[in-house]
């Protein structure tokens with residue numbers, strides 16, 4: 001099954017909570033998501049059983065990878081129970097799902113072992129700098145780098161790898177952290193990815209002149225660390241891979257690799273095989289969508305599995321989203337008139 005641009009459905013991102021204990025300025029600015037912000041009541045969240053049922057139906061359309069997101073997914077109580085349920089599912093080929101999770105790492109040190117035991121395969125941790133002052137200002141809740149690093153180490157010891165670390169690069173805020181981050185993770189087995197600052201949601205005050213293109217990130221890294229381009233590992237991979245090279249100029253796997261995710265300057269919509277499910281069961285077909293499809297009503301109504309599966313199929317087949325490709329054709333600062341859904345609601 002493919003959408004209107006011939007893209008298969010392979011990757012499902014499930015937001016399990018709209019809450020977070022950070023207030024990253026590019027995602028959940030404190031001014032908007034203050035202490036009186038009306039987060040979703042628990043009753044409106046999909047239950048673990050509903051999430052597992054819907055995941056099983058997405059698998060019938062070819063989904064092979066499920067990423068749990070949020071908000072901060074580790075804030076969802078007993079998430080290990082959900083992970084156990086999802087880990088028991090099998091793809092159409094009879095294989096285990098590529099079950100992963102994106103976290104800010106704040107409580108990972110406490111949870112890593114239990115997540116692994118429940119069946120989680122690997123984790124991606126967000127960290128925007130090594131300098132404590134810079135990181136604390138970006139997460140805007142004064143959270144220290146050391147505790148996130150402790151979470152990454154606990155995940156490594158628990159076998160939740162290969163671990164990926166995502167750094168959002170915002171020009172004028174943290175580009176001076178690019179080399180320190182690379183120096184810290186090079187040769188550790190952790191794959192560091194640099195993400196171009198994006199106009200996600202409608203509240204982060206995004207400006208194009210605060211985007212540091214990935215080409216400049218690579219140029220900066222190469223002033224100190226030799227890099228060679230690597231081939232993608234899977235269709236639809238968002239990151240461009242670069243391997244650390246040895247003195248002969250060849251990739252040295254012991255030194256590892258980095259990635260750049262260039263949604264703004266090198267859009268990858270052409271191979272985008274991702275769907276997103278919000279915390280309350282709305283299906284979104286693009287990170288920059290403004291509307292979603294209510295699957296919860298089907299789950300909580302009389303609809304059979306077949307009926308829900310065919311609804312998902314129809315929705316995907318009607319998909320033609322490619323916002324990042326179109327962004328550059330829009331007037332500066334315009335989003336084409338649509339108000340993007342918040343990233344903290346549908347997950348990154």
Ligand code: SF4
Nearest residue numbers: 269272286287322324
């Ligand atoms: S902008 Fe939308 S369609 Fe393009 S890669 Fe991102 S999520 Fe996919």
